[in-house]
Amino acid sequence: PAGAMAFLACRQLLSPLFHATTHCYSSQFTHTTEKSVPYEKTLKQEDGLSGPTKPLPKSADVVVIGGGSLGCQTLYHLCKLGMTNVVLLERDRLTAGTAWHMAGLLWQLRPSDTEVELLAHTRNVISSELEEETGLETGWIQNGGLFIASNKQRLDEYKRLMSMGKAYGIESYILSPAETKDLYPLMNVKDLYGTLYVPKDGTMDPAGTCTTLSRAATAHGATVIENCPVTGIQVKVDDLGVKRVKAVETAHGTIQTPCVVNCAGVWATKLGEMAGVNVPLIAMHHAYVVTERIEGIQNMPNVRDHHASVYLRLQGDALSVGGYEHNPIFWNDVSNNFAFSLFDLDWDVFMQHIDGAVNRVPALEQTGIKSTVCGPESFTADHKPLMGEVPEVRGFFLGCGFNSAGMMLGGGWGKELAHWIIHGRPEKDMYGYDIRYVLCKQILGKEYTFDFPPHHDVIRDECLSCRNAVAVFDMSYFGKFYLTGPDAKKAADWLLAADVNKAPVYTCMLNKRGGVESDLTVSHLEPSPAHHPLTPESNGEAYYLAIGGGVAQHNWSHIQAVLQDQGFHYTLIDHTEDMGMISIQGPKSLELLQEVLDSDLSNDAFPFSTHKIVNAAEHKVTLSVSPCPPSLCKSKEKKHLKSL
Numbered sequence: 001p002a003g004a005m006a007f008l009a010c011r012q013l014l015s016p017l018f019h020a021t022t023h024c025y026s027s028q029f030t031h032t033t034e035k036s037v038p039y040e041k042t043l044k045q046e047d048g049l050s051g052p053t054k055p056l057p058k059s060a061d062v063v064v065i066g067g068g069s070l071g072c073q074t075l076y077h078l079c080k081l082g083m084t085n086v087v088l089l090e091r092d093r094l095t096a097g098t099a100w101h102m103a104g105l106l107w108q109l110r111p112s113d114t115e116v117e118l119l120a121h122t123r124n125v126i127s128s129e130l131e132e133e134t135g136l137e138t139g140w141i142q143n144g145g146l147f148i149a150s151n152k153q154r155l156d157e158y159k160r161l162m163s164m165g166k167a168y169g170i171e172s173y174i175l176s177p178a179e180t181k182d183l184y185p186l187m188n189v190k191d192l193y194g195t196l197y198v199p200k201d202g203t204m205d206p207a208g209t210c211t212t213l214s215r216a217a218t219a220h221g222a223t224v225i226e227n228c229p230v231t232g233i234q235v236k237v238d239d240l241g242v243k244r245v246k247a248v249e250t251a252h253g254t255i256q257t258p259c260v261v262n263c264a265g266v267w268a269t270k271l272g273e274m275a276g277v278n279v280p281l282i283a284m285h286h287a288y289v290v291t292e293r294i295e296g297i298q299n300m301p302n303v304r305d306h307h308a309s310v311y312l313r314l315q316g317d318a319l320s321v322g323g324y325e326h327n328p329i330f331w332n333d334v335s336n337n338f339a340f341s342l343f344d345l346d347w348d349v350f351m352q353h354i355d356g357a358v359n360r361v362p363a364l365e366q367t368g369i370k371s372t373v374c375g376p377e378s379f380t381a382d383h384k385p386l387m388g389e390v391p392e393v394r395g396f397f398l399g400c401g402f403n404s405a406g407m408m409l410g411g412g413w414g415k416e417l418a419h420w421i422i423h424g425r426p427e428k429d430m431y432g433y434d435i436r437y438v439l440c441k442q443i444l445g446k447e448y449t450f451d452f453p454p455h456h457d458v459i460r461d462e463c464l465s466c467r468n469a470v471a472v473f474d475m476s477y478f479g480k481f482y483l484t485g486p487d488a489k490k491a492a493d494w495l496l497a498a499d500v501n502k503a504p505v506y507t508c509m510l511n512k513r514g515g516v517e518s519d520l521t522v523s524h525l526e527p528s529p530a531h532h533p534l535t536p537e538s539n540g541e542a543y544y545l546a547i548g549g550g551v552a553q554h555n556w557s558h559i560q561a562v563l564q565d566q567g568f569h570y571t572l573i574d575h576t577e578d579m580g581m582i583s584i585q586g587p588k589s590l591e592l593l594q595e596v597l598d599s600d601l602s603n604d605a606f607p608f609s610t611h612k613i614v615n616a617a618e619h620k621v622t623l624s625v626s627p628c629p630p631s632l633c634k635s636k637e638k639k640h641l642k643s644l
Contacts, residue, residue, distance in 0.1 A: 052228035056253040060087040060223075062421060063248045063255055065230055065271060066263035068099035069206065069406040070399040072213035073125075073414025074261055075222050081418055084221030087255060088214070089248065091229035092339035095210045097265045099406065100340060101375045103288060103313050103320055104204045105302055106408045107145050108170050109161040109196070114428050116168050118412025125411040126204045134219070136212045139205025143314050144301035146184065147196040148360065154307060158196035165198070172198045184300050186363050201302065203313060206407050228252060229336070233260060233275035235393055242564050245275065245395035259421060261397045266334055266378045268386075268400035277390050281401040283331040285343050286377035287350050288322030290315055292368040294361075308356025318370065319361070323353040324404075331376050338376065345372040377404045385409065387417055387433040388426075391557040394564070397421060398435050425511060436554040470586035479552025480579045481545040482525075483559075484538035485570035491563050492522070492543050500524055500543060503609035504624050509558065518555050521546040523611040523624060534613055534622050536573060544611075544622070552576060597623070 061083055064075050067090030075088045090096070106126070108119050127140045149155035158174060165172045175197050177189035183197065214224045232249035248255045262279065264271045272279035297319060303312040310323035329349060358364045378401050380386060386401040399417045402409055413433070416426040431437060453459075465471050483491060492500055498507035504523040511517045525535055525542040536542060547555045556574065563570055584593055594601050598615040606612075611624040 052252050053226045054223060056225065056255055057087060057223060059256040061085045062259045062261060063257045064088045064261040064263055066265060067094040067226065068097055068263065068265055069210060069410035070402065070414055071263035072210045073410040074263060074399055074417050075217045076213045077415040077418035079217045079220035079222050081422055087223045087225065089228050089230055090226045093226050094214060095207050096339040098376055099206045099210055101373050102206045102407050103322060104206050104407050105313055106204060107201050107304065108198055109165050109172060113164060116164060117428065119408065120168065121415055122408060122411030126209060130212045130216060134212055134216050136215065137208065138212050139208040140202060142200055142202040143299060144197065144199045145201030146301045146303045148303060148305040149193045149195060150191055150307045152193055155193045162196060171200060172196060186296055186361050188360055188362055203302065204407060230271065235275055240564055243393045245393060259395045261399055263399040265400060266376045268378065275393050275396050277392050277396055279386065279398065279400065281378045281380050281386060283334050283376050284379055285329040285331060285374050286404050287345050287374035288320045289369045290320050290371045291318045291364065292370050293317045294319060294363055294367055303360065305356055305360055310353045310356040312357060312361060321353060321357045325349055325352060343374040345374045379403050385413060385433045386435050387413065387430060388420060388435050390435055391553060434554060436557040437551060466586045470584065470588040470592050473583040475583050476580040477549035478581050479547035479549060479555060480575045482536045482573040482575065483543040483545060483570060484536055484540065486540045487568040487570050488543060489541040491568045491570045494566060495559060495562060496522060504611045517558055518551055520555065534620060
């Protein structure tokens, strides 16, 4: 077709179920412009406008920064939960950064039950709630979704997703290749094991959704102010030495507020720096192309081929084709003036998606490209959003890092974030997204497999050694905190479910709702005349807290927040990085320990729940004893050695 760009380069089909054949395409390169988008119009405003669209209030209970999906959803849900003195600040116009060009796909099934529930809420808000409330359409199109399984393991995973969907009332089906062909006649199914079909998946219009959300929030009393960049975040230190949000600064005035929500997308890192907060995300180029008209594609479901890392989104009588590259382009110098703008598409990078797309829908081989879309997106190291109150500054919340799924995740995550702000915690289990949790694992591609990992035999041998003899575990990644100060005993009694003023105790920290916030081991320390890291100096009681490494940051933040809110006078010391922890386990653990320690470790001299400083190879160490199930430990005890 005239003005179209054909698929380019030469490729070779590499599927094991195909004979290798070579296909060549011609191309004409053109530069991407701001108008190379699949919409007749964008929200780009005429030049010449300056200044905020509304006067700034002097104060607000909450200021949400960023007018994309998460900002608008959070504002809307804050209002739904009863808040009215809330403000959204957008540096340009709503959706100007990333949301305006997003694909808007919504898949209802994901491996996490929490995410299934949250996605269901997004779908409900977009497909019905907003329209009933405002009379405005969000652009929701329910054309269904297909997940492609090109191997048995992938199909097994989809069967598990279907089972989870049944528990949540989500209609879904596993289709054979023949059934998939009947549903989607243009699809190549020769290399498929099957597909997962979800009839009520669909797409939304990002601009329409955000506009409707902002209008609904405004009707509830919220204030949406566009064309108002934030220039600073004021942070004060209270009488207890705690940093708290004080105000949001703009070139047009300052808003006093105790709470800021960072929904700034790829600009979230810069906004965090204004408050002295580290926001660990990175900006990348993320692209898709929109094809010319394809006969017979109308009303087909959207397609996600995880193996090929490509998606095919229905775009009227055409397709949007995009995916995730193994060699993405990073946007290191994020511009503050970038709004309703796009990058030139790098075909050398994007071409990796063409093979998968043409293999799945062969008609694409003869179809031109009408437009290209390459815009900024924010990504995180573990591919999960960053949410919740940051540990550095009280009142500074994150709602960013949504890995190109902000439209799909916005409704459920926005609701939880609003509940978090108002009630101090989300309603659902948001462990995987809470900024207070630190992931300590090294991401290794070969570990992610449907089969046993490559070191499975090593793990087996280690387990048998621990069961039958003795094993030493380096647990130095554990969090190691000391709670001291005049109110340390009051603090421990307030925080912990058990009485920890006697022997070492394995216990829980509860929250306001009576739920378990975390579990940990706590030891009440005996006073010592000599100052030593194992017995920190204190003008009151002192407690040693041993906490799992993956949740140490969360525990630290929870303890600080609870004790600060209670006004206790205390000191919390973190020795995680300068103290080691060794766990010695197995039926021969006592025998091994007795060789290296200068103390009698018999049950009479060193009974269960003993916590004392001993000598090991001329070094002071703290030794504690806890029970071991008889099925695992013939001696019915194990020793934990915590050393400097």
